[in-house]
Amino acid sequence: MTIRIETERLILRPFEVKDVEDHIAMMQDERIARFLSPSGKPRSYGEEWRAAASFLGHWAIRGYGFFSVDEKETGDWVGRVGPWKPGGWPGLECGWSIAPSRWGKGYAPEAAIASVNWTFDRFPDLARIISVIDPENANSQAVARKIGEEKTDEIFEFWGFRLDVWAADREAWLARFG
Numbered sequence: 196m197t198i199r200i201e202t203e204r205l206i207l208r209p210f211e212v213k214d215v216e217d218h219i220a221m222m223q224d225e226r227i228a229r230f231l232s233p234s235g236k237p238r239s240y241g242e243e244w245r246a247a248a249s250f251l252g253h254w255a256i257r258g259y260g261f262f263s264v265d266e267k268e269t270g271d272w273v274g275r276v277g278p279w280k281p282g283g284w285p286g287l288e289c290g291w292s293i294a295p296s297r298w299g300k301g302y303a304p305e306a307a308i309a310s311v312n313w314t315f316d317r318f319p320d321l322a323r324i325i326s327v328i329d330p331e332n333a334n335s336q337a338v339a340r341k342i343g344e345e346k347t348d349e350i351f352e353f354w355g356f357r358l359d360v361w362a363a364d365r366e367a368w369l370a371r372f373g
């Protein structure tokens with residue numbers, strides 16, 4: 196099955212082997228690692244190589260996973276956004292990370308809206324989509340608000356962090372973006 200989602204400025208497609216090096220480079224930026232590594236600092240090339248392998252493995256195991264985000268104007272790989280539910284996760288999440296050179300353009304919400312529409316369509320019984328966000332991650336909270344997610348009272352503990360669970364219900368989502 197070929198999956199290709201087009202938005203105004205972006206192309207979303209399954210994360211592929213060819214994206215691994217771009218992904219590692221993004222993850223080794225301090226601004227990205229702050230909320231996406233156990234220490235809050237960039238991890239080694241080898242650790243990020245294995246993390247990238249887990250994104251490919253997620254597609255193999257679940258049949259869905261993060262989308263690579265390509266910028267239409269340049270063709271550049273600019274991040275990864277999409278559905279993600281590794282074992283032990285508190286629900287089906289829409290996650291987002293955009294390369295810092297492209298921050299502030301609204302790419303994450305643009306890709307997230309398309310991803311969540313795809314996810315609710317793919318899973319007709321899915322009652323809500325979540326995003327797991329560090330209480331200090333203001334940028335990510337801004338994205339969650341832009342796509343209509345609200346902070347719940349649920350906490351998910353991971354890597355020693357107490358993360359907030361944000362969520363949007365299916366009905367409210369489809370009324371706004373469907």
Ligand SMILES: CC(C)(COP(=O)(O)OP(=O)(O)OC[C@H]1O[C@@H](n2cnc3c(N)ncnc32)[C@H](O)[C@@H]1OP(=O)(O)O)[C@@H](O)C(=O)NCCC(=O)NCCS
Pocket residue numbers: 226227230231291292293294297298299300301302303304327328329332333334335337338341
């Ligand atoms: C969170 C993230 C995906 C947002 O991507 P984005 O495409 O820049 O999203 P937006 O353009 O909507 O910007 C979101 C917020 O980031 C902040 N922001 C925007 N440009 C910025 C910049 N150049 N520098 C610092 N912060 C910036 C603003 O607070 C903005 O909210 P606002 O539009 O209400 O002012 C991105 O910051 C990122 O990849 N962060 C690191 C990885 C991460 O934390 N992922 C989420 C884990 S839960």
